[in-house]
Amino acid sequence: MSNDESAVMAKSSKGLAVKLGIVVLLLIAVGLTIYMKENGAPANVGMAASGEPSPADPSLQADLESPAPASSPAQGIPRLVDLGATKCIPCKMMAPILEQLKKDYAGRLDVQFIDVWENPSAGDEYGVQMIPTQIFYDASGKELIRHQGFISREDILAQWAELGVDLGPSAAAPAEFSRLDPAAPDTRPRESVCYMCDGDINPKTRTVLKTDKGDVAFCSPHCYFITYSSMVENKPVLENVSITDWAAGAVLSAASAKYVYGVDAKNRPTVKAFADPAAASAEQQATGGNIVEWAALQDKELATRCGFCDRAVYPEDACVVKVEGLSTWGCCTMCALGVAARLQKDIEVTAKDALTGETINVKTFEGHVALLEPHTSVAWAGTKKDAEGKLVSTGCFKQAFFVNEANLKLWVDAHPTATGRLVSIEQALSEKMKLTPQQISKACKIGECTPK
Ligand SMILES: [Zn+2]
Numbered sequence: 001m002s003n004d005e006s007a008v009m010a011k012s013s014k015g016l017a018v019k020l021g022i023v024v025l026l027l028i029a030v031g032l033t034i035y036m037k038e039n040g041a042p043a044n045v046g047m048a049a050s051g052e053p054s055p056a057d058p059s060l061q062a063d064l065e066s067p068a069p070a071s072s073p074a075q076g077i078p079r080l081v082d083l084g085a086t087k088c089i090p091c092k093m094m095a096p097i098l099e100q101l102k103k104d105y106a107g108r109l110d111v112q113f114i115d116v117w118e119n120p121s122a123g124d125e126y127g128v129q130m131i132p133t134q135i136f137y138d139a140s141g142k143e144l145i146r147h148q149g150f151i152s153r154e155d156i157l158a159q160w161a162e163l164g165v166d167l168g169p170s171a172a173a174p175a176e177f178s179r180l181d182p183a184a185p186d187t188r189p190r191e192s193v194c195y196m197c198d199g200d201i202n203p204k205t206r207t208v209l210k211t212d213k214g215d216v217a218f219c220s221p222h223c224y225f226i227t228y229s230s231m232v233e234n235k236p237v238l239e240n241v242s243i244t245d246w247a248a249g250a251v252l253s254a255a256s257a258k259y260v261y262g263v264d265a266k267n268r269p270t271v272k273a274f275a276d277p278a279a280a281s282a283e284q285q286a287t288g289g290n291i292v293e294w295a296a297l298q299d300k301e302l303a304t305r306c307g308f309c310d311r312a313v314y315p316e317d318a319c320v321v322k323v324e325g326l327s328t329w330g331c332c333t334m335c336a337l338g339v340a341a342r343l344q345k346d347i348e349v350t351a352k353d354a355l356t357g358e359t360i361n362v363k364t365f366e367g368h369v370a371l372l373e374p375h376t377s378v379a380w381a382g383t384k385k386d387a388e389g390k391l392v393s394t395g396c397f398k399q400a401f402f403v404n405e406a407n408l409k410l411w412v413d414a415h416p417t418a419t420g421r422l423v424s425i426e427q428a429l430s431e432k433m434k435l436t437p438q439q440i441s442k443a444c445k446i447g448e449c450t451p452k
């Protein structure tokens with residue numbers, strides 16, 4: 001149902017991203033120039049002529065009055081020099097990236113950071129116009145190219161590859177891995193599978209929406225509300241919703257039932273429907289929770305939404321997304337990254353490894369991954385082939401993060417019907433950043449493709 005979004009993911013349109021990147025770089029350049037002027041940074045930085053050859057002499061570092069926190073250049077291997085300052089924001093975001101590259105490519109790539117505010121002459125000697133600037137040198141010490149502004153790990157590695165410099169395999173570079181045809185067919189009878197989450201329907205919480213195309217079944221009222229929150233046309237009317245009596249097993253009209261709204265052992269909300277108020281009270285006595293009518297249930301269910309697609313979400317199921325000190329949720333890992341695109345802001349995502357529950361943290365900076373903990377974390381992009389053989393998303397319930405590739409593969413083995421591909425978290429984020437505001441506003445919305 002999120003075909004709009006996935007159609008875009010399948011296409012490769014770099015134009016907008018490149019334009020945005022240029023705008024961002026210009027903004028950084030302007031911002032830094034002002035910052036450096038106001039903060040008495042060396043005047044030589046920002047005045048050097050463009051394209052001026054810069055020193056590639058490996059002994060330069062040793063000549064600096066106060067040595068930068070980088071080891072002296074190694075001989076005979078490619079070198080990446082980042083000229084920045086510890087107090088400039090994009091430079092700060094670069095620090096963990098450089099640190100990780102240094103570890104992952106030890107002996108194959110020399111990574112250096114030079115603080116041009118602490119070492120004012122360095123900016124001049126390297127011909128740096130703005131910070132951060134990264135200079136790529138080949139193994140003989142010849143400058144190959146330079147880049148200005150924040151650059152992600154993936155873009156650094158892509159740049160080396162484009163320059164024809166082979167750094168060899170990285171401990172952290174995800175291998176290509178996908179499974180686009182299920183390992184085993186899904187043999188469950190259709191009526192036992194939830195329309196929204198594709199999970200097994202618990203007969204005690206089965207919820208059904210009558211449509212003019214037939215009945216649509218959900219595993220629980222929650223999955224009905226997720227569907228309801230994503231529908232933009234022909235919103236379902238209450239009269240068409242029926243629900244199962246938790247105690248008696250009979251089918252009830254959703255409007256007439258009493259609901260015990262409680263929590264399970266993991267603090268995740270539970271909704272149990274009863275025709276008989278006495279049975280609802282007995283359940284409440286036994287397991288706690290509140291007794292509510294449909295209207296109050298709907299209010300509770302729709303109160304928390306995904307920060308990307310607006311769908312109803314239980315925080316217990318969601319990724320936490322922090323934006324400028326405020327918290328929102330991503331109903332799945334992909335939606336969580338999408339918040340950066342929707343708000344055009346830097347975000348911090350806290351997700352769980354789908355296999356082990358281990359915590360994964362992602363910080364973004366201007367649409368790129370700036371910090372990834374653990375740095376080996378990867379994403380599973382749930383995709384499938386549509387009737388025309390084009391790759392489309394399998395939806396929010398089929399997306400996941402893992403702390404490493406090994407966990408992802410174990411999870412895929414354990415889910416024979418899952419289809420998709422391994423992508424880096426930077427790739428997953430960049431797919432989201434390519435979406436236009438119009439595409440984002442339509443993300444996961446059920447308009448033309450109402451339940452059938
Ligand atoms: Zn469901």
Ligand SMILES: [Zn+2]
Nearest residue numbers: 306309331335
């Ligand atoms: Zn979402």
